[in-house]
Amino acid sequence: MPFPVIDISNIDDPQHQLTIAQQITDACKQWGFLLIKGHPIPPSDIQEMFSLAKDFFSLLDNEKDPWPINKNQIGYMGSFRDKNNDDKMSMWFGGLPGALENNSEALPPFWHTKTQRIEAFKHECHALVLKLLVCFAIAMDLPDNDFFAKAHRENIGRGNSLRMLMYPARDKKPKDVGSRMGQHTDSGSVTLLFQQAAGLEVLAPSGEWVKAPCERDCILINLGDALSFWSGNQLKATLHRVTFDGLPHDKERQSMAYFGAANPDTVLQPLLSGVTMGKYYSNGLCVEPGITVGELNKQIMTSIYGPAVAV
Numbered sequence: 001m002p003f004p005v006i007d008i009s010n011i012d013d014p015q016h017q018l019t020i021a022q023q024i025t026d027a028c029k030q031w032g033f034l035l036i037k038g039h040p041i042p043p044s045d046i047q048e049m050f051s052l053a054k055d056f057f058s059l060l061d062n063e064k065d066p067w068p069i070n071k072n073q074i075g076y077m078g079s080f081r082d083k084n085n086d087d088k089m090s091m092w093f094g095g096l097p098g099a100l101e102n103n104s105e106a107l108p109p110f111w112h113t114k115t116q117r118i119e120a121f122k123h124e125c126h127a128l129v130l131k132l133l134v135c136f137a138i139a140m141d142l143p144d145n146d147f148f149a150k151a152h153r154e155n156i157g158r159g160n161s162l163r164m165l166m167y168p169a170r171d172k173k174p175k176d177v178g179s180r181m182g183q184h185t186d187s188g189s190v191t192l193l194f195q196q197a198a199g200l201e202v203l204a205p206s207g208e209w210v211k212a213p214c215e216r217d218c219i220l221i222n223l224g225d226a227l228s229f230w231s232g233n234q235l236k237a238t239l240h241r242v243t244f245d246g247l248p249h250d251k252e253r254q255s256m257a258y259f260g261a262a263n264p265d266t267v268l269q270p271l272l273s274g275v276t277m278g279k280y281y282s283n284g285l286c287v288e289p290g291i292t293v294g295e296l297n298k299q300i301m302t303s304i305y306g307p308a309v310a311v
């Protein structure tokens with residue numbers, strides 16, 4: 001079963017939308033991951049974000065560490081700081097549109113003059129997530145094609161997060177460190193993953209770990225727990241990770257993840273008639289259908305980062 005690569009150039013054309021919707025949905029039923037090409041986000045915008053991120057991550061620790069990730073999911077986390085002791089740096093831009101300017105005290109000063117560019121990029125990502133959500137509703141034959149999109153209002157709740165990541169190159173493999181990013185599923189709905197190099201491993205339908213492809217001008221898409229709940233587990237929230245085997249200690253890698261999340265009061269339970277679901281396991285937690293998006297997110301963030309980050 002090859003890794004799915006789907007061209008979405010005609011996603012807005014009613015003549016092609018159903019076919020694309022079915023292709024995307026089939027990929028998510030099998031893999032929970034796919035690579036899209038022909039997407040609407042300009043490559044120059046993606047490049048701009050990568051280059052800002054690179055400049056930021058190369059600053060001294062004292063220009064980043066005093067702004068740790070907070071309850072709005074805004075801030076920085078350096079290597080070896082999370083529960084997995086992962087060797088990665090991440091900069092989070094969470095919150096509603098405008099949150100970055102309104103919370104500039106939570107941002108390392110490097111970002112103060114760049115918040116509008118980050119907000120604009122987040123907005124482009126959100127628009128793409130909405131297009132993909134419409135596809136899932138069409139392929140699932142829901143009565144309202146906008147059902148999922150309506151649960152993802154950009155200006156409601158805690159907002160959507162952009163996370164810039166840097167896996168630094170090291171002279172030696174750090175001691176007593178297991179991974180670059182521990183295996184996990186994403187807790188949102190749809191994640192857009194921008195990569196500058198390969199290195200991410202994905203649990204394939206065969207049960208083997210495989211390296212996700214990284215192709216120029218393509219975005220890797222994966223699903224989070226919400227769509228898995230709504231589809232009664234038909235759409236997969238697939239485990240993924242970055243290890244020192246897949247990304248050796250002397251190789252640097254940059255990526256960016258945009259986590260499209262449903263609004264916090266959204267109730268997660270199967271939508272299709274005749275489809276039921278028992279307990280659901282996510283990142284070591286066991287949760288029941290009927291949980292809200294807000295509650296699920298809180299439990300997951302607490303388990304990974306501790307209570308300081310959970311609302």
Ligand SMILES: O=C(O)CCC(=O)C(=O)O
Pocket residue numbers: 163165181186193195200240242255256257
């Ligand atoms: O760096 C990557 O490719 C993976 C990022 C990721 O899985 C995440 O941020 O949830």
Ligand SMILES: [Fe+2]
Pocket residue numbers: 184185186240
């Ligand atoms: Fe992830």
